[in-house]
Amino acid sequence: MKGINMNTSTTLRVGLDIGSSFISCAIAEKSNETDEMKLMGIGRAPSAGLKNGSVVHRDKLMDAIETAVKDAELMSGHKVDKAVLSISGVNIRSINTQGAIAIQKSQHSSMFVENEITENDVFRVMEMARALSLPPDRDIMHVLPQEYVIDTMDNIKDPVGMSGRRLEAKVHLITVPSTATKNLVNCAEEWGIQVEGLVFQGLASGLTSLDSDEKELGVALINIGGDTTEVVVYHNDGIRHSAVLGIGSKSITNDIAVMLQIGMSEAEDIKKKYASAKASMSSTELEFDLPVKNGGLARKVSEHELSRYVEARAQEILQLIAREIQRADIRERLTYGVVLTGGGAQLRNIVPLAQEILKMRVRLGIPKNLSGAVDIASNPEHTAVIGLLHWNDVKAELAPADSPTKPTVERAVNWLKTWIKGFY
Template structure:
């Protein structure tokens, strides 16, 4: 099989590292062939804080996926998030070079380069330069300028940057694990490949991924990503609030959240009670579900309201024709769709990877949207970033991988 017919996505999250291997199936329908996950303890809010732990989790997740798939992979499409991510729009203009005025691939490259020529602080690097639309001799709204005729070519691009140190540490974690990074991909861009269909991208949709440490917000409209931002809040904050509010250890708070938390605290009177372990050897106590409901709802409301405010700040707030798609583990919380519909005042659904063949069952979960989407993004050739010649490529052999696992 040709190497380009297999692609691996790697989602290094705050709660878990997830690797997904997909292959190009019949009639170009992608098939999931391997999935691996490992608890992640070396990340905080999308940032690597413990390289060794992150490396181990990467090795573990990828090896599981390789075993399931029965293939070995060398390099992967790796997601990046964190509140160090920034994005802005920029424009580039050039004169078309050929005497017959036909726009060539070189012209498209030049105009994108011109749009990219903006001052970026020394400690940041460009992740993606995403063309939004081309303008040929004043005619706007052009998606593909290649082959058209004109004198003046302009482009509107969405530029996404990351803190260099954060990006380098993600790359280092993967390389120390013995793999190459095909491309660092903004997390929502990867997720969109797994959960959004072309109608949603076209008519407008807000994508909100609520993980453990971060909440990624992105807007897609007219086929492109139009806005992206990352909030340093996630399901971990809910767990923390439960631990403090009910005075119980974090591990117990997490269990309580998974078993009982409701984003919408309805009918408190009809609720039962929960046995809660005390802190530092204190006695167990009984706490009403209503008390838990108040804690959870307050934080979930804050989190979703912040995501809503991010969207409201843009020019696209009224253009989300299809509503909001929620992904990430926190999207599994009971009542989140209802609460989000109330806050966004838009239809909301939970995004689950689907319309893929193979071991699809293993990724039917909003937590796997990122890993699966990154792999699918890679299968498409990572077009977006290749177009602008960016990409962190490195061929790292299997031997380094072993070395990485031990040092």
């Protein structure tokens, strides 16, 4: 296997999605000239050792990571030594906040000439925005700029080079329990993978499934996983609200298992094969056999009967999603409605049910702008892992706003350096 990518015109990108149902690893070659993202391999293993996004059993999680990574390595012919990881869980919290600074006068400017905003000013205002008194056991994972305000002028996307006296940054901040991130990063690093970044799963899913138009005019990305559902609301090219709901597609599997008195893995198969999110769109005549247990009687159930129960639970999940979208408090309507991603979005007929309940347009989100082994990844359940492949580009764009991996001291030193440079 190739340890270093010998071809200098491409960079190796690796995503490791730590989901509640699956651990997925994706390996891609990104062209430095054309920006093309060529998917080289994907590996997927049932998730283990996690609860609420936190590590509860290290060895089990490391085994799952190993399986996913090895499969992806085998398929791609590349060796993984670093990766961008995703994280989710109901303990993730987010808030909208802001910071403001006075723009320093340059030596040349007269009293009446306002001052030009530099990258350093953006760095300083971001430091103000993130200077929030958080409980000691929480870390800031993302600081995502929504807009800048210069004096009374709002809705500015890039303030560098503009003039003003006061610069304000409005940001969306996502926080995570420190232990959750530390343990996860330790697991990956112990396995020999250097962690280049840690990304909220809902954010990762949007990186590959949303258009810039959607983010501008308003869209809610809903990533339905096994144990959790992530909600991320975009408007005006920024994240206005995000949340993790503690319910996902496993609750549907659980209902099927209880209702039909079968095991979870049998219920999982039945859900994927026969369930519909809308009972009215499934047949009363099409019946399937239930697994026979201990010489018991053979039983048959119609797809319609199964789907009645499935619809009730899917409705509940969608109602919780609707409530969460309302919390975004966006006066303007979300022009592009809702994009559904995650394995749970693969439930048959979930789009018409979602349209009915959310009263918005709904589409399924799949990874876009990908070449190479596209076929295996062109479905909603791969959006998070493919999204992670794009993180380094996003991170570079966000800098200096979002640099959570840099310790505060290092950030302060960097800031000091740019500040001192400003004198010359």
